Amino acid sequence: MSSLPVRLDRDARAPLAAQLSGQVRDLVTRGTLRRGDRLPSTRALAADLGVARSVAEQAYDQLVAEGWLAARRGSGTFVAADAAPRPAPGSRRAGGTGDGLVRLSTGEPWIDPRHRAGWRRAWREVSAATPPRGYDDPCGLPALREALAERLARTRGLTVDPDEVVVTAGTTAGFRDLLGALPAGPVGVEDPGYRAAVATARAAGRAVVDLPAEARHDEAALRGLAAAYVTPAHQHPLGRVMPADDRLALLAASRTTGAVVVEDDYDSELRYDVAPVPALAALGRDRVAYLGTASKSAPPGLRIGWLVPPPGMLDDVARQHAVVHDAAAWPSQRALLTLLRDGWLDAVLRTARRVYAERAARVAAVLAPHATPAATSAGMYSTWLLPQDAALAARDAARRAGFDLPLLSDLCRSAGGTGVVVGFGGVDDVELDSALAAIRAGLGG
Known part of the structure; x- marks a missing residue:
């Protein structure tokens, strides 16, 4: 040296x-x-x-x-000495807990290993493609926006022009875009609900108003709000599908009060009991801002989603993107374009639905003798209502076995819900069986 x-x-x-x-x-x-x-x-x-x-x-x-x-x-x-020891890769968890637990997450997908070849092919195309000379279209690659518009019409009943689709760096990034284009005022978020949405609204300087998750959001509920953030196709985390009458009431209240409805359509394509419920935005494009994500079918690290704002907000969102360069990374956009073109996402979703249906049944076999399902199972998790002491016993038993089992109470703010939320997408079958055995033991089964 x-x-x-x-x-x-x-x-x-x-x-x-x-x-x-x-x-x-x-x-x-x-x-x-x-x-x-x-x-x-x-x-x-x-x-x-x-x-x-x-x-x-x-x-x-x-x-x-x-x-x-x-x-x-x-x-x-x-x-003559070695470096100081460092944590093993993956041993640190969010919040710096470092507990090494396997999280039974509600948001991590299972991807059939047989689809790895298509994933690698997409990234080979990215490596061979010529990146833009400078900053590309702030609203996303035109070809990707066209592909997403086609997909929204085909799978969600939402007919939009490609120019109305904004590619984002995920759901919370799209929500931030909307918050920057909204008039002043608090934001309503379902309770229990998506914690990242609450954190995003508060980080943007917005007060958050709790909207009871299973109540009808009428004019009185939306009065004074700039927006109402909802998950109508599969309420997170209770799993309820918003009834047709409640959808119409929400849209009517939005028109009367001026509050924009923000629809987080995070996993609607993962139903395995019935066909996916059409998007709320298909009923009221003038009042609904639609958020979608690839993170429930592709690896979440891709960090890509899409936003369809109400027509009156599109220009403001586009200008904001252009000023702050708040666009999804070009490699991720280019990869997603290939995955859509090759039918990779559709294939992943087909196999995932079969796997999730089987895993949901296994979860129900363990939890049903002790708890009440919050709703019909769909997607990559199911929520079970339990007294808090029983929920804590299940969580503690899971932790002793090496698993982090989310509590329903952790997703509540003013709501008093108690129970457990069992995610089964981000684990393999052996891990799921081990977690369920521990939960059963914790519940005295």
Whole structure:
């Protein structure tokens, strides 16, 4: 090694030799220098740093005495210690808990390994494609917006022009876009509901008003709100489908009060009992901002979704994208375009629906003797109503077995719901069976 990435400050209080030994020590503990690496000679290092050779000699002597370095006569000076231990990849969890638990998440999809070839093919195309010279269309690749418009018409009954589709970096990014285009005022969010939506609204400086998840949102509920955030096709986390009469009442209240309805259509294509319920936006394009996401069919790390604002908000959202360059990453857009073109998403959803239906039945076999289902199972999770003490017992038993079981109460703000929310998309069959065995034991089954 001819030099070291160190820098000495002659104006600092610490002696130069102490500065040098401290920085070399840091290089070893961080793993930049590894056991067995040869260091430059004291003469070469001193010349490189512009200091007296005695400075380098003192630093090396100190580190040899501490055991970080070893001097070999006639060979030089070598690193004699290993880097400080680091957490294994994936061992750190959100919030820095570091508990290493497998989360029974409501939002992580199962993707059949047989579809990996199509995923790799899409990224090979990305690597061969020519990226845009500068910032591309702020609302997304035109070809991708066209493909998404076709898909919305085919699967969600929502007929829109491609120019009305805005590609986003996910659901919360699309929600932020809308919040920036809305007039002043609080935002209503279902309770219990999607915590990220609440956090996003509050981060944008909006007050959040709780909308009871299973109540009809009429004019009185929406009065004074700038928007109401709902999940009508599959209420998160209770699983209810918003009845037709309630949909019409919500749209009527929106027109009367001026509040925009934000429809989060996060997993509507994952029903396995009936055909997907049409989008609420198909009934009221003038009042509904539609949010969709690829993260329930493609790996969530793709970080891509889409927004169809009401026509009157489209220009404001587009201008905001253009000013702040708040667009989804070009590689993700280009990959999703290939996945749509090749039918990859449709194939993934077909196999996932079969797997989720079977896993939902296994969850029901364990929970039904002890709890009440909040709604008909659909998607990649099911919610079960239990007294809080029983829910806590199930959660604690799951944790002892290495699983993080979400509580319904954690998704409530003013609502008093208690129970557990069992996600079965982000685990394999062996993990699910182990988790269910622990939950059964915790419930005394």
